[in-house]
Amino acid sequence: MTPPHPRTWLKVTPAGLWCEPGDFHIDPLRPVARAVVTHAHSDHARPGHEAVLASPATLALMRTRMGEGAGRTRQPLGWGERLRLGAVDVWLEPAGHVLGAAQVAMEYAGSRAVVSGDYKRRADPTCAGFVPIPCDVFVTEATFALPVFRHPPADAEIARLLASVLLFPERTHLVGCYSLGKCQRLIALLRAAGWDRPIWLHGAHVALCAAYEALGVPLGDLRPATAAAKADLAGAIVLAPPAAAGERWARRLADPVVCAASGWMRVRGRARQGGVELPLVISDHADWDELVATLREVAAPEVWVTHGREEALIHEAAKYGIAGHALRLLGYGEEDEAAA
Amino acid sequence: MIAFAALLERLAFTPGRNAKIALLRRYFATTPDPDRGIGLAALTGELAFATAKPALIRELAAARTDPVLFGWSYDYVGDLAETVALMWPAAATSAAPPRLAEVVATLGGAARGDLPGIVAGWLDASDAPVRLALLKLITGGLRVGISARLAKVALAGLAAGRIEADAIEEVWHGLAPPYEALFAWIEGRGPRPDPEDAPVFRPPMLAHPLEPEDFATLDPALLHAEWKWDGIRVQLVATAGGRRLYSRGADDISAAFPEIIEAMAFRGVLDGELLVMRDGAVAPFADLQQRLNRKTVSARMLRDFPAGVRLYDLLFDGAEDLRPQPFAARRARLEAWYARVCPPRMDLSEIIDFASLDELAALRAGARAASIEGLMLKRRDAPYVPGRPRGLWWKWKRAPLTIDAVLMYAQRGHGKRSSFYSDYTFGLWRDDVLVPVGKAYSGFTDAELVWLDRWVRNHTTARFGPVREVEKSLVLEVAFDAAQLSARHKSGVALRFPRIARLRTDKPAAEADRLESLLRLVGRVSAVAG
Numbered sequence: 001m002t003p004p005h006p007r008t009w010l011k012v013t014p015a016g017l018w019c020e021p022g023d024f025h026i027d028p029l030r031p032v033a034r035a036v037v038t039h040a041h042s043d044h045a046r047p048g049h050e051a052v053l054a055s056p057a058t059l060a061l062m063r064t065r066m067g068e069g070a071g072r073t074r075q076p077l078g079w080g081e082r083l084r085l086g087a088v089d090v091w092l093e094p095a096g097h098v099l100g101a102a103q104v105a106m107e108y109a110g111s112r113a114v115v116s117g118d119y120k121r122r123a124d125p126t127c128a129g130f131v132p133i134p135c136d137v138f139v140t141e142a143t144f145a146l147p148v149f150r151h152p153p154a155d156a157e158i159a160r161l162l163a164s165v166l167l168f169p170e171r172t173h174l175v176g177c178y179s180l181g182k183c184q185r186l187i188a189l190l191r192a193a194g195w196d197r198p199i200w201l202h203g204a205h206v207a208l209c210a211a212y213e214a215l216g217v218p219l220g221d222l223r224p225a226t227a228a229a230k231a232d233l234a235g236a237i238v239l240a241p242p243a244a245a246g247e248r249w250a251r252r253l254a255d256p257v258v259c260a261a262s263g264w265m266r267v268r269g270r271a272r273q274g275g276v277e278l279p280l281v282i283s284d285h286a287d288w289d290e291l292v293a294t295l296r297e298v299a300a301p302e303v304w305v306t307h308g309r310e311e312a313l314i315h316e317a318a319k320y321g322i323a324g325h326a327l328r329l330l331g332y333g334e335e336d337e338a339a340a
Numbered sequence: 341m342i343a344f345a346a347l348l349e350r351l352a353f354t355p356g357r358n359a360k361i362a363l364l365r366r367y368f369a370t371t372p373d374p375d376r377g378i379g380l381a382a383l384t385g386e387l388a389f390a391t392a393k394p395a396l397i398r399e400l401a402a403a404r405t406d407p408v409l410f411g412w413s414y415d416y417v418g419d420l421a422e423t424v425a426l427m428w429p430a431a432a433t434s435a436a437p438p439r440l441a442e443v444v445a446t447l448g449g450a451a452r453g454d455l456p457g458i459v460a461g462w463l464d465a466s467d468a469p470v471r472l473a474l475l476k477l478i479t480g481g482l483r484v485g486i487s488a489r490l491a492k493v494a495l496a497g498l499a500a501g502r503i504e505a506d507a508i509e510e511v512w513h514g515l516a517p518p519y520e521a522l523f524a525w526i527e528g529r530g531p532r533p534d535p536e537d538a539p540v541f542r543p544p545m546l547a548h549p550l551e552p553e554d555f556a557t558l559d560p561a562l563l564h565a566e567w568k569w570d571g572i573r574v575q576l577v578a579t580a581g582g583r584r585l586y587s588r589g590a591d592d593i594s595a596a597f598p599e600i601i602e603a604m605a606f607r608g609v610l611d612g613e614l615l616v617m618r619d620g621a622v623a624p625f626a627d628l629q630q631r632l633n634r635k636t637v638s639a640r641m642l643r644d645f646p647a648g649v650r651l652y653d654l655l656f657d658g659a660e661d662l663r664p665q666p667f668a669a670r671r672a673r674l675e676a677w678y679a680r681v682c683p684p685r686m687d688l689s690e691i692i693d694f695a696s697l698d699e700l701a702a703l704r705a706g707a708r709a710a711s712i713e714g715l716m717l718k719r720r721d722a723p724y725v726p727g728r729p730r731g732l733w734w735k736w737k738r739a740p741l742t743i744d745a746v747l748m749y750a751q752r753g754h755g756k757r758s759s760f761y762s763d764y765t766f767g768l769w770r771d772d773v774l775v776p777v778g779k780a781y782s783g784f785t786d787a788e789l790v791w792l793d794r795w796v797r798n799h800t801t802a803r804f805g806p807v808r809e810v811e812k813s814l815v816l817e818v819a820f821d822a823a824q825l826s827a828r829h830k831s832g833v834a835l836r837f838p839r840i841a842r843l844r845t846d847k848p849a850a851e852a853d854r855l856e857s858l859l860r861l862v863g864r865v866s867a868v869a870g
């Protein structure tokens with residue numbers, strides 16, 4: 001008997017992607033009885049589910065972000081541990097996106113599908129690296145699925161930031177970045193580049209940095225920017241949500257150089273829209289080359305493409321004999337605009 | 341080109357003047373000769389060359405990228421060179437990115453047919469920022485948005501206080517890329533490059549606006565008054581090395597005014613106002629505008645819009661530098677010089693007799709000619725000091741209310757104007773950042789609209805739907821009926837019926853008005869009204 005095609009058992013519903021023989025949703029958009037969550041970004045991890053299955057770090061980060069909303073029962077699943085849900089074997093492998101971020105692998109009657117969640121392929125000291133899983137259908141993200149998006153090496157971007165700090169030692173460098181993942185990765189990159197001075201945080205970033213440290217990711221000397229004397233902030237690096245530069249909060253900073261760390265900074269028009277003075281192309285998503293390489297590596301004959309520029313990736317996949325379909329799931333990518 | 345590309349990248353996103361200067365200074369301090377000199381030439385517009393056409397870039401892209409993906413990418417990015425720079429596929433090469441001097445030298449000698457191969461090789465060896473700088477450079481699309489003056493200020497920064505930007509200005513037009521002698525001088529490794537007989541530019545002396553609080557400090561007995569003519573301020577330089585006509589921003593505008601150059605059969609440096617004059621009568625500014633911004637000029641233009649110069653000052657008589665002398669002495673020398681030389685197409689700015697400031701105010705109020713902008717007041721004992729020294733020269737402009745603002749954004753109009761960028765958002769300086777203060781969509785002629793539309797398209801730095809952000813380099817004189825404080829506006833002030841009074845292509849953006857001047861004006865106007 002030939003194994004059933006994943007389209008017969010993995011379906012798009014108003015609540016999101018639903019695995020019928022296992023009776024669970026993956027990253028559901030509305031409260032459900034059983035959710036498997038890839039990672040703790042708010043467009044993937046939403047509050048109010050009955051039972052949540054995720055990596056231990058994702059569960060911990062969900063608790064930090066949404067407290068009791070993180071699910072009535074929460075079941076951790078370690079990397080590679082198989083669990084039987086209904087008639088389906090489920091396991092998680094790292095996606096390399098942020099701490100705890102997982103791909104969800106499912107096997108049903110000899111047919112295997114993998115949902116990537118968000119992923120990247122570059123080394124990131126704050127989370128486990130992406131593990132390719134051969135499968136029949138690969139559900140991929142496509143945030144940066146245009147060939148103009150090719151992320152430069154992150155350490156080169158950090159070197160640009162530090163060169164700017166050296167050039168403007170009397171000014172604060174305010175780096176707009178998302179509070180979960182990007183913030184901690186930037187800190188780790190700065191530490192790796194030898195920046196051992198205090199790094200100052202906007203209040204929105206404090207709790208998640210503490211959660212990362214509690215999960216075993218050392219971040220060094222972090223301090224709340226609200227506690228800084230004005231003199232402390234001259235020549236300092238401050239991390240804050242991207243919108244903070246326009247808030248009253250920013251008045252404490254010394255003539256700030258507004259920086260932003262995101263894959264969108266690759267395109268000048270996008271960088272200008274945010275009023276950014278120093279765009280840093282640092283992303284937690286795969287760039288174009290990495291998306292295409294990943295499709296070839298997992299060797300699935302069919303890919304389903306979600307949140308992003310589906311048409312370009314489908315066009316490219318066809319060159320390698322991979323059939324692509326756009327999976328129109330509304331609601332993802334909202335957080336990615338800031339977090340990418 | 342790595343350092344040059346990195347500099348362009350930062351300049352493109354840096355609004356502050358001081359920050360720009362710091363970036364330029366670091367580039368000049370850390371980049372070796374001859375690359376930095378070539379970079380300087382590119383930044384100051386001395387390297388305007390367009391070897392490659394956009395079609396060449398399209399061909400290269402077509403040969404190396406998927407046309408469907410290219411189409412989608414171009415739609416997303418909106419700029420041809422940027423799209424190609426970003427999506428150019430990696431190729432195995434051991435070549436290093438080209439150096440700036442190498443690019444310029446190679447392009448200078450390359451046969452047309454070899455160009456695609458050369459450029460493709462460079463693109464293969466470069467990363468995205470270098471590819472973008474390269475493509476912009478070779479297609480003549482390098483819009484840096486900094487003035488030549490700013491580059492000179494940054495250069496002076498390398499001299500640790502020994503050399504002022506004005507001193508660099510005085511040798512600049514005697515030099516050529518890659519400026520190795522200039523860098524040697526600035527860095528204390530060589531002598532001042534002697535311009536010898538080169539017709540170099542001398543930084544002009546500028547006036548402060550006369551504020552009401554200045555009146556008490558003025559002694560009529562110590563002052564000369566002249567009409568402030570509504571043309572453009574120019575400097576005439578004639579030496580054994582040649583004749584030049586410079587705008588006050590140091591742009592060489594000789595080619596647009598051959599009849600003036602022809603009339604300069606003397607040796608000396610003069611300061612004056614360039615005007616269109618018919619039988620000694622000054623024509624409106626709009627007539628002069630017909631002659632500006634041209635590389636060549638037709639016989640018909642010469643006949644219909646004849647240019648002349650109204651002389652204000654004599655800076656050099658032959659090789660003798662008169663600038664240290666007081667104005668009264670220079671004026672006497674100017675009158676004697678004029679009687680002796682009798683240069684065609686030139687006359688003397690008239691000295692106005694007055695006994696009291698009240699009398700002067702009455703004269704100012706009574707001046708109806710459109711070609712008069714107001715009055716100039718100059719201290720008799722003042723030497724000619726470059727820049728804008730305090731307390732020596734004042735300009736006392738006539739009403740109505742005007743500001744010199746910088747064009748920031750343009751939007752397409754409606755109806756008949758839907759294909760024109762006809763709505764203009766302009767801003768004033770606060771510290772070293774431009775703050776938008778209003779929008780204007782009238783006041784210009786049809787011909788000016790065509791000119792503005794083209795300018796906007798050629799100087800776009802970003803697009804948001806129907807709106808284009810432009811290089812912050814075009815000064816607009818904006819006239820308005822009233823101004824009031826407004827909490828709803830980012831600038832804190834709202835203008836009533838702002839309209840474009842004229843295009844100040846002669847004025848550097850850095851010299852546009854400051855927001856605080858407008859706010860002071862508002863305070864005064866509302867005090868009168870209230």
Ligand SMILES: [Zn+2]
Pocket residue numbers: 039041044097118336339
């Ligand atoms: Zn995410």
Ligand SMILES: [Zn+2]
Pocket residue numbers: 041043044117118307332333336
């Ligand atoms: Zn996402």
